[in-house]
Amino acid sequence: MSDRLRVLIISDTHGRTERIDRAIEQVTERIGGYDLLLHAGDHAQDVSGQKYDPAIAVCGNCDPIGCEEEEKTIDLLGVKTLLLHGHTVQVKSTPLSLVYRAIEQSAQLTVFGHTHTPTLFVEADRVFLNPGSLSTPRGFTVCTYALLQLEREEGRTRADFSFYALDGHQIASFALQHTFSS
Template sequence: MKYLVVSDNHGDREILVDILNHRRNEVDYFFHCGDSELPSNDELFQTYNVVTGNCDFDPGFKSYLVVKTPQDIIYMTHGHLSNVRFGLTQVSLEAKEKQADICLFGHTHQIGCEAVKGCLYLNPGSISQPRGPIQIQSYAIIESTTDSWEIQYYDRTHIAVSELNFRFKK
């Protein structure tokens, strides 16, 4: 299974359209980790699974989602309600409670990817406003197999960032 994960576009609708058009035929699921600043009834969210962020004020968004695919159980939240700026403790407890093996979040605008005790934690960074040491407007694609996760980060022009490729055993 292939999952595309994007977050924190902050009103830039066109980049979400561009990503969808560019990756539609190669990805099984699209995830948006919040701070879209778009209305919850935007037609994009018929394809993207989306949660609310701290800059989303439409009450139609949910604070978290659990998506069961044929391969994985995915827990997604923006992260502001899980205090992700201070570490993964709270969000990891939430993911564990939902029996997730993948946990997706945004909020910090910083790329992050690690596997801990059988769960993959991934922040795609921000597609519009990156922060921290990696100043790349980014999204990620996770390829999930029965025994591993392979993660590749891409820039806004859909070019793979070679040094941002990770593989974890399940």
């Protein structure tokens, strides 16, 4: 595995694949592309097939049952990552169940969707990220996606999190640098 990884993170696309394409164009112009695409559910099938390869998606509440797993745990340069939509832990009601789920899974990073609202916070030295929605934003006026750039060195992984509006502008209030230890 490379010492660097560029991850495009999207959710709640609801069939708006042209917006996925626009986000990819922006990421390609900005940093030369992505190494992995994560889709946090609701139209997980929007990233199936080779067009968006490599992509990892989970099943959301608007997906056909069984189209994907509801949760996946993946390794991103030594960072144990939990990917889920969030409906199974009621993220619209409280983030507490999400935090507990991350602790149960020993996840250092948790990526979720469902609320259609961009979110980035650290709790118990764990990072929680919701990229917002590429279809219907809620609590925020524009469609959004997230970009995660990881760099591994000397047993640590440095992470740079950034969020972008679909018009290409970076959303400065959603930026974070974090170092994960192995």
